[in-house]
Amino acid sequence: MITIIMAEDHQMLIDGVKSFFEFDENIDIIGAVNNGEELVNLVGLKQPKLVITDIRMPIMDGIQATRIIKKNMPHINVLAMTMFDQPDAIKQMLDAGATGYILKNSGIKMLSKAIATVAEGKTFFDPNVAFNFMNNYIEDNVTIGKSDKVILSNREKEILGLIANGSTSKEISEILFIAKTTVDTHRKNMIRKLDLASGNELVKYAIDMKYQF
Numbered sequence: 001m002i003t004i005i006m007a008e009d010h011q012m013l014i015d016g017v018k019s020f021f022e023f024d025e026n027i028d029i030i031g032a033v034n035n036g037e038e039l040v041n042l043v044g045l046k047q048p049k050l051v052i053t054d055i056r057m058p059i060m061d062g063i064q065a066t067r068i069i070k071k072n073m074p075h076i077n078v079l080a081m082t083m084f085d086q087p088d089a090i091k092q093m094l095d096a097g098a099t100g101y102i103l104k105n106s107g108i109k110m111l112s113k114a115i116a117t118v119a120e121g122k123t124f125f126d127p128n129v130a131f132n133f134m135n136n137y138i139e140d141n142v143t144i145g146k147s148d149k150v151i152l153s154n155r156e157k158e159i160l161g162l163i164a165n166g167s168t169s170k171e172i173s174e175i176l177f178i179a180k181t182t183v184d185t186h187r188k189n190m191i192r193k194l195d196l197a198s199g200n201e202l203v204k205y206a207i208d209m210k211y212q213f
Contacts (some may be wrong), residue, residue, distance in 0.1 A: 070097030
């Protein structure tokens with residue numbers, strides 16, 4: 001059972017999430033608050049397995065609340081659920097101790113996956129924000145293989161993010177306003193750079209990168 005405390009200053013969103021998981025045998029939302037100060041106090045009292053928190057809240061924001069929770073209760077995992085998709089916001093939440101980041105406009109199925117992943121101590125990033133962050137992060141922090149660092153161009157990283165999101169070459173070409181043949185060329189170049197055997201391995205690599213960077 002994944003016990004959860006949720007912090008969100010929009011009560012309607014809290015009510016919606018609670019309603020969806022009401023009959024889920026694996027998830028139990030044991031508390032919900034509307035600001036970071038209440039979150040810290042309730043987490044200390046009830047000791048949930050997972051915290052879901054917004055970033056911008058009154059009295060105390062989610063970043064400060066997360067920092068306090070992880071300092072005092074490092075065993076509790078934190079998932080940020082917010083509208084902010086800027087790399088700076090993501091980095092601040094990671095630095096505070098969060099291991100998951102999801103946008104409020106994502107589907108409830110993605111939230112379910114995020115909860116399950118972060119509750120296990122693994123990292124989860126919404127595919128709509130993960131690649132914006134990776135553009136600033138991958139070259140300095142991701143090592144492929146034993147010691148070889150693979151440097152992808154910004155366009156390659158952009159395409160890799162869309163591949164991870166399940167987009168086909170045709171769909172990617174329409175999203176980025178480039179020719180499908182250009183997308184295919186980038187795919188081939190990435191397969192070569194990453195020393196992969198096939199397009200299927202590239203897809204697997206792209207998906208893995210969402211959770212392991």
